[in-house]
Amino acid sequence: MxxxxxxxxxxxxxxxxxxxxxxxxxxxxxxxxxxxxxxxxxxxxxRDSIELQPPGQPAFFFGRESPSALRLDGQSSYVYHRDGFKLGQGVSVNGVTLSELYPR
Incomplete structure (x- = not known):
């Protein structure tokens, strides 16, 4: 750390x-x-004098991927689960637009 x-x-x-x-x-x-x-x-x-217990593994972690594990399309991602790092689904772009709504 x-x-x-x-x-x-x-x-x-x-x-x-x-x-x-x-x-x-x-x-x-x-x-x-x-x-x-x-x-x-x-x-x-x-209370700075309190000794803290050691933390366990986090429930999830969105971290950086290692350069050696990149796919050719560059859309890989890692997610940390209890079993360790796993290669996640590729990143996708959706066609959703955002409209600002105003009251009448």
Whole structure:
């Protein structure tokens, strides 16, 4: 996780950012019973002395794909599931348009 932080952050800001990322990972665990409720999240955010439990794998993850796994059409995507990364369906473009509606 430290690779996610900018080099210009001082040690206090780095530790706070890592703590927030850690708490965020606890909130996206696959099993709802393993996720902290909002009062526990507030407690963890306001008490630096509380030791956090290690997070499990996130329920899902939309990440970048590795260059070696790109299809020739460039439309591959990866989705993280409990079983690991899986190649998802190709990206498709739909023909839907958006119209702004105004009340009478």
């Amino acid at each position: 430290p690779q996610m932080l900018h080099r210009s952050l001082d040690e206090f800001a780095r530790s706070q950012a890592l703590r927030c990322i850690h708490i965020g990972l606890l909130c996206v665990q696959p099993e709802p019973d393993d996720r902290p409720d909002i009062s526990a999240v507030v407690f963890m955010l306001t």
